[in-house]
Amino acid sequence: MKRLLRPVLVAGVALVAAACGDGAVQVPVPQPDTATQRLCEGLRLPEKVHGQQRRDTSPKSPLTAAWGSPAIALRCGVPRPAALQPASALVTINGIDWFGYPVDRPVTFTAVARQAYVEVTVPPKYNPAGDVLIELGPSIKATIPEKPEGQI
Template identity: 85%
Template sequence: MSTSKLPLLVAGLALLAGACGDGAVQVQVPRPDAATQRLCEGLRLPEKVHGQKRRDTSPSSPLTAAWGSPPIALRCGVPRPATLHPTSQLVTINRVDWFGLPANRPVTFTAVARQAYVEVTVPPKYNPAGDVLIELGPLIEATIPQKPEGQI
């Protein structure tokens, strides 16, 4: 094998290991302000979601989590979704308002109207995606305070 193909082979093996559930899940770490980061660091996430075991994330951060393969991924402290508007359709599950984007799969839901935005990406394997939100919602509600009435 030529040395020029070696980096491609290594990258392919890394992707394969991640897809098989053996390695850490690549999850981009948000960069919130200090107050939001403190709120997110207080979020106590379970060892299992939707029956799936928690996995390590890379880079490791208290602002990210993942479960299963393909991974259900959570990021706390993300920016407000650019397409979120006062007239956007939200889904309320157990007193947490969620904004879903895109309409196809996998769906990324963002908990809104909270002092920190929490993003959860749910692959189609775990349909209905709302079951994942049902599990995570009470933890978000208990940790991330609501914004004043009318603010999303």
């Protein structure tokens, strides 16, 4: 397993979660192309992640999901991370390559080398973040096909 420790700026994507409570979590909805949207709409996510119950997102969208408070947030169909380069360090967990950024918290991981980019933001409360990625991996692997070898 490779580890990513490079600092990278996050451009234009901010998760605005409710500080506490069980209200809907504000998660920006990605705007993918039609083919990517269809893949993402097929994603069947668990009701619990890291022991946390699934929450509503606002605006409501099949491309977003959240669990717990503070929220673990998922967005499917996001653009390729601007900082992702062929030489970027990736973490491979159960056959899924993840690009993590930034080094400070919360960390956002993007599943790469798939036909749709899936972004997961993990607040520090849920460390190690890898546990969250392990739990979400089977859903992503079953729904979002890999890109041809060598493409990220």
